[in-house]
Amino acid sequence: MIDPRIRLRHIACFLEVARLRSMAGAADALNISQPAATKTVQELEALLGGQLFDRSRRRLALTAFGEVFFRYASTSLAALRQGIDAARGTHDAAMVRVGALPTVSARILPHAVRAFTQDNAGVTTRIITGPNGYLLSLLRTGDVDIVIGRMAEPNAMVGLSFEHLYSERVVLAVRPGHPVLDAPDFNLRLIEGFQTLMPTPDSVIRPVVERILLAHGVTHLRDEIETVSNAFGRSYVRQTDAIWIISEGVVADDVAEGQLAILPVDTSETLGPVGFTTRTDTPATLAATSLMQAVRDVAEKLRRAGG
Structure with missing residues (x-):
């Protein structure tokens, strides 16, 4: 009892x-x-x-005690909420709630949501963005149905499952005409002379970024600005000589349109899986399943196009 x-x-x-x-x-x-x-x-x-x-x-x-209790308490509350919604027979049919990391909210999700809403009239789509840890906490408590973005560290995936869609690297983006683009022998240590936009400490790509910087001997970044805001990052690097370290999907369209440029550095070691994170104990709603398929379709089209 x-x-x-x-x-x-x-x-x-x-x-x-x-x-x-x-x-x-x-x-x-x-x-x-x-x-x-x-x-x-x-x-x-x-x-x-x-x-x-x-x-x-x-x-x-x-605490360790709290971590264990959180895992089960969040799952139980999510199941209770879903049971109440199913008994009422209205909420799940009318809304799908998505936690989206910046990498998919900028490029994949807009196309997927457009296709989803065309085929699911009357369903409200709620998009919530933020750091990975925050979105996973919302997933555990049932406040979002799915999280789309990079896979979290294994210790954060207990009670959760991941479906891989594609892999993506981290890049260094700057404005066109940035001084470092003209460097005859570019190496990553050249970025130490410029202001840097970094992912926040709780961002899923932060450990990846720190590893590649250390591997290339970058130890003295100037005037770091930590942000997960696409809008701020995009606007700031266009107006300054700052260097934005970010997932490629966030800036892919800007690069294609000539609004931003990518520094010529090999970041293949930052390649990581992007996909769906869901709860293992709770089946996806019909609306969530439909949106997930729309995301799969967009990801497949981009993969075939070499994106």
């Missing part, structure tokens, strides 16, 4: 704190006071007999 003292409010508050890594942020999201959120989490810890969060850091982090 589940301890009857554990209530839905305990689970919901815990999951929100784990997602935002902040007691204050969770309180705002749940429209309760911060002391109330703190008390709710403390009550849950007492009922479970273990500490869920490591409070010694600047931002809250799950």
Whole structure:
């Protein structure tokens, strides 16, 4: 028997704190006071007999005990939400919710959504973007049906499955006419003289970027700007001499249109799988299945075209 003292409010508050890594942020999201959120989490810890969060850091982090509980609590809440929606018989048929990383939201997803909406009139498509960790937390709690983007690290894939669509590399994008493009003997260390736009620490490609920079002896980047915003990155590099380190799919159309250029450096070692991440315990809805097929079709067309 589940301890009857554990209530839905305990689970919901815990999951929100784990997602935002902040007691204050969770309180705002749940429209309760911060002391109330703190008390709710403390009550849950007492009922479970273990500490869920490591409070010694600047931002809250799950303990090993908390990681295990989060995995099962998020899955259970997602299943409960889906059961309620199925019983009502309306929500799942009317909406598909997609978590999309920048690499697919810029190039693959627009074409897929256009095809999907043409064949699924009356279905609302909700697109949510953000860092990979944030999107996976939404997937676990049932707030999105699928996540499309690079595959996460293995330790983040417990309870989740991945379907590979294509592989993609990281590139270094600059404005046309950038001084480094004229360097007679280009090497990656030349970027140290310019401002650099980097993926944020919680971005799925950040470890890949750090490895290739270290491998080429790049250790002193100038005035780093961390961002996952396509709009900001695109606008900033067009106006400055900054160098944008980003997944190729984000800037592919800009390069094809002559708005951006790619630095002549071999980044094949950054090649990584892009595809769908879904929950293993919950079948996809009809709408989600239909959108996934539309994404597959677009990815296949790009692959055949050499993209």
